[in-house]
Amino acid sequence: MQFPDDGNGDMLRALMDAGIDLSQPLAIDFYLVFKTKEHAEKAMAALVASELQGEVELHFNDLEQWELIVSQTMVPEHAAVTAREAELDKFAKKFGGHNDGWGVMQHQDGDDDFDDEHGEHCDHDCGHQH
Helix, strand or coil: CCCCCCHHHHHHHHHHHCCCCCCCCEEEEEEEEECCHHHHHHHHHHHHHCCCCCEEEEEECCCCCEEEEEEEEECCCHHHHHHHHHHHHHHHHCCCCEEEEEEECCCCCCCHHHCCCCHHHCCCCCCCCC
């Protein structure tokens, strides 16, 4: 599979090299960052009410920025990911923010390698990371 020589192409190449099937839909997380919580919260409210909606989470990240994570399930094609990034960047700029990239959690639905070894009997006192 060939990818353009840019950041998105590099990311897609890395995902393919990690063994992720890029022909199947994946939960892709797009990161929008804001300097203030107020701007991030306004963006989040507008995003939830818009057509751009996906699953949305708000966090204060390690760089002391408010990070709005927009997760959308889609086939990770270069053109589609690039278009979604541009769309979300344009949206974030209305609230003083910007797009800060995207990523894919390597554990996706159907990935048995990461199943919880303790199953349904596991609780928060079992000692392993949840």
